[in-house]
Each structure stands twice: as C-alpha cells, then as structure tokens.
Amino acid sequence: MSVTIKDVAKAANVSVATVSRVLNKHSNVSEEAYERVTKVMEQLGYSPNHLGRDLRKSETKRILAITASAEQSFYSEVLRGMEEAAFAQGYDVLFAATRDDPKHEMHLLNMLFSHSVDGAVLLGAKQDAATISKLAENHNIALCLERMEGCNVLTVTIDNVKAGKDAVSYLIGKGHRRIGLISTETRSQSSVDREKGYRLALEEHGIPYDEELVYLGSYETESGTTGCKYLLGLDDPPTAIFAISDMIAIGAMNYAISKGVNIGKDVIFFGFDNIAYSHIFVPHLSTVEQPCYAQGKLVIEKLIENMKSGIPDKSIYMLPHSLVLRESTGD
C-alpha cells in the first residue's frame, strides 16, 4: 500500500542499500546519488517503516514509563524530566497506566519482553520485589519515585526516611511535642519510609511514640479530613500534624478551618510533595519538595547508560529533598 524503500530505490535508479545509506546518513554515498534519492523520497512522500528497521536492529529507541494512574499531579514534572532526557539521546518516552491493576502492569511490561520498547521505568511498581528483581536480570528496568525493599534494580528516588524525619524535626523544633501523623493503609514504600522518619524524629528528641496519634487512611483528600477530625477529637489532641502527602494535608486543613482552628498558630501542618495546590490553597502549606524533574531526568540517563553498557548499574540513587516553609507552620 504505502511507499517502501524498494519503490524509492527503483524510482531513483539505485539499490535499496544506497537508499538505506542515505536514510542513515552514511558517508559512502556520492553527492549525486544522495540528491537523487532525497528528491525521490520527497516526491513519493516516503516515510520509512520503523517496524522493518526496529526488527533488523533489535532496537526501538523507545522507553516505556509505567504509572499507576495519570492522576498524581506531581507525576507531570517527573515525566517531563524523563521525556527531555530521553529526547536528548534520541529516545522517545511513552507512558501507560496500570489502572492500579498488577495484571495490567504485567501486560504492559510485556511490551518489554516482546521487544516493543527497549526499556521500562516503573513509577510505583505493583509486582513484588522478587518478580522485579528477576525481570531486571534480563531486561532494562528501573524504578523511580518509589524504591522497593530488597529489590536488585536501578532505582532513582529520594530518601523518604530522612525527608519524613526532617519535616517532623522541624515541627518539634517549633516546640511541639504532640505530633499527629496521617498516612495511608496502603503500605507503599514511601509511606512506610516517611512514617519511619516520623518515628526517628520523635526518638531523637526523646518524645515517646504514641500510636493514638497515627491515623491511616487512603490517598484521597477526604481521608485527610477524616484523619484530622479523628486527631483533633482526641482527649489530648496534637498541636502539629504531618501528612505524608499534600492532598491529605489539604483535606486535613479543610477540616481544621471548618472548626475555626487558627492554622499556623493553634495547630500547624506539614505536607509532602509540594504540589501546585499547596501554594494555591489558603493557608499555604509547608511541605517537603522532592526534585521531580531531576528524578525523571536521572532515571532515564542511567537507564540508557545501562542499555548501552551491558553491565547494568543497579544502584539506588537518592536525590536531595528540601523543606518549603509557608503559612501552615506559621512561617
């Protein structure tokens, strides 16, 4: 149906080899032939069939990024980092969503096994560590944003333990001793790590861990609201609240506002992620900022490095985070 390299060759009166050489900017092709071929390609509206090329070269120059859903707003910066780093090296990044379904994640990973893409980056994997480790033995795989305990695979993330600890230490530094934690029932590594940070901070300052001050819900804003209602309803309520995500923190603040709490004075709040809304929502939210763009960029750079070298680097890279202080902590 469509124009092939053969048609071009015939029309330009050269062999397909020569057309291919023109296509790939090889050196050994005469000025004259080059002109003739490019002109014919133009005339016929020739567009090379990548499938042929990919099959022959066993390489697609494409990387798949797998996310749970497209929803998480801070993904967008990560994806931009990936996209730009890839493009700089002649790769394209394609995104696909697992719909939170491990089976569908495996279906998408199949694009890797079937040579439809050269590599894959998982932003929050749904398979278990053993499965991922095994896949990483034979395929170019990387994790981003979420590390996996005991998984031997290239990973780019932040130090969520330290980040959680930093946030809570800041609250303690402001003189607070009863600090609430709103986290998730889902045991994602980042939640677990941030909780661990919370505990370490308390420990370091000689504050006993009180299970009563910990609320586990979902990632939804509403869960933050419920959590805050629970915490502020305690006999001895906290004067500071750390939420493991901004969405949750905003939900929590919403409840506090509705109860007439003076945020930043009566109770202070700390979130995580520095999403756009954290400085749109009033009062502006203090939060942990993670280098989204940089993580996306680095994971692609390292992955491509792996694909080229053949000696895969399976290190865990932890990029630095920072605290962003705003009204919700009275700053």
Added chain:
Amino acid sequence: MSVTIKDVAKAANVSVATVSRVLNKHSNVSEEAYERVTKVMEQLGYSPNHLGRDLRKSETKRILAITASAEQSFYSEVLRGMEEAAFAQGYDVLFAATRDDPKHEMHLLNMLFSHSVDGAVLLGAKQDAATISKLAENHNIALCLERMEGCNVLTVTIDNVKAGKDAVSYLIGKGHRRIGLISTETRSQSSVDREKGYRLALEEHGIPYDEELVYLGSYETESGTTGCKYLLGLDDPPTAIFAISDMIAIGAMNYAISKGVNIGKDVIFFGFDNIAYSHIFVPHLSTVEQPCYAQGKLVIEKLIENMKSGIPDKSIYMLPHSLVLRESTGD
C-alpha cells in the same frame, strides 16, 4: 540472544509454522503438538517478538494519545476512558507529551507515519487545520476535547459554545447583569467557543456586551488572581465572574477572599472542568462538568471503527455537559 520461534520449533520437534499456529490459537493443530509446544515455550521462557509479528501483519494494535503536557488534571479521566475502551478491543494506548511544541508534536505523529502505532488521538492539536486534515486523509487520526474549526477529521468533544452559554445564563438567571469573563490569550478553540457562549447568553437576555468586563490571561491560577483584581477594581465592577477553567476560577476566588469579598453573595463565580480541587477548595466552586471518561471512550471506539472499516467516519461528536452548582454561586 533471546529465544525465537525457531528455537521453540526445534526443541518441540515441529515446524515454526506449527508454533505460530499455537501462538495464534489456530484450529488446525493436534492436541499433542499443542501440548508439546506450549510446554517447550514455558521451559525456554519464550516470549514472541512483536516486531516480527507487527511487520508481517502491518499492525501494532497500539494507539498513541498526544497531549500538550501531562499536567492538566482532568486529562486523567479522559485517558482512563481511552485506555479501557482500547483494552476491550485488544488495543493498547500509549501517551506522549508535546511539551507545547508543534515540532515535537510532529515528531510524535511520525510514529503514525512510520507504522509504529496504528492510530493517534490528539488532545489539543498544535498543527493547523489544513495540516491535520491532510494527515487525516491517509492516517487514522482523531481529535478529542478540542475541536478544530474547518478540520475534516474525526472529533469527539463537547459543545463549548452551549456550555459557556449555559453557565452564563445561569448567572444571569440569578439576577446578575454585570458579568465578568476571565479567559485566555491563547486562542484555543475551547476558549473561543466558551467566550462565544458568554456573548450569546448576554445577547439573548438583552445585556450589552462590555469589552471592559473581559480579561484575557493564561491558563495559570495566578492569571485568575490578576484577572479578578482587574475586574473588581473597575469603576463599575461585575457581580458575577465566569472563568473558562476551574484553575483560573480558583485563582480568582483566592483574590476575592483576600479582599474580604463574600463569595456566593457579593460576587458569584462559575468555573469550567469540574477538576478535583473545585470541591476541595473552600468555597466549593460551581462549574461545568464535561464527560471526560465518556469522551475518551468514544474517541477510541470511533477510531478503531475507522481503522477496521476503511471508510473513515469524520463526524464531530459532541457529548452532553452539565452544570454543577455549589457554594460559589450561593447554592
């Protein structure tokens, strides 16, 4: 390097044709051969190379969805609709971002020309109508969310003119006669259409159009803030404000709040998109809801229909929108 169909054939002591038949669940293969082949495939850990298959069949069963950036939060529902509709028919949807660059959009569209995907959906195209029309002649292309004036291509969207008109008519119905409009300088079709709706509503109620009441900015929240500051600073300020997006409306309300305006009474606000934050932000925002999931689903269904039939349907499908009334309009 990896296991091919040949290796399987040899190990199972059959021809590659038979292996292929097993792979594709053809009928004419004996029980015994079937068993033997599947067992060998298992043992060798065989995974068919899709590139070979795709090349032979000239079909990838993959559709590319092109967005400006991954940022727009309401994209996620559209993408989910696309994903699920595609999966139901054995297709995968991959997403890629143009970074707002027309050149990069064309680069991505090249995946279509080079047979790397079977079809493409543009969520807000950056090329001009003539270019898209021409591409649509030879390729399976569709537009979603944003229609293009004078473009002969399959399109799934909502009636933005009517939606804008409905929103503004509602404001008028509440007794308001000075109605501000915050839109974008970018002349995207949806902005243009919503503005047109604004004008039609005024006209229909005999309210003269006053250019002073129209502020054009960007899609950013901050632009809403600036716009609101401008509008409320007028000698004869509006008592109702229609913003062409929720993000802008929230920015606008933020300014109003900071000035002590009683939202829902002194000034009422109407947004567009019904993003998650429109009912998290206090006061909750009245807005136009568009059927995101349904649009994504329909565009994929129609596109696949086109791919199969060969007689492309290039209609414009407009799905119904609805008004969501909340505190910002005093409801």
Added chain:
DNA sequence: CTTTCCTGTGAAATCCTTTTCATTAAGCTG
C-alpha cells in the same frame, strides 16, 4: 606500468513472525 587502496555501489543475507501453498495421512462415501 603494476600494485595497492579507496570510494561508491549492488546483491543477498538477516531480523522474527505470519501466511500461503503443497503434501501426507487418515477417514468417509458410494
């Protein structure tokens, strides 16, 4: 003037499947 070395080129192999076509063997019909 012969030998060697480039340069430019084309024929053919290759990548991995699917699919067509031919062939064999077995089962059925009359």
Added chain:
DNA sequence: CAGCTTAATGAAAAGGATTTCACAGGAAAG
C-alpha cells in the same frame, strides 16, 4: 476399493528495513 474430503503439518515466501560482502573503477604509490 477407488475417489474425495478433511486434518495436520512443513517448506518457503513475504513483510521492510539494515548490514555484510564482493566488486568495479579510479587514484595513489612504488
């Protein structure tokens, strides 16, 4: 039992590119 159909299979072509290898012809070197 001859003649037909059907089921199961394999050999080989096809799909569209890249790449290897061989070769021709001209230039440079001796």
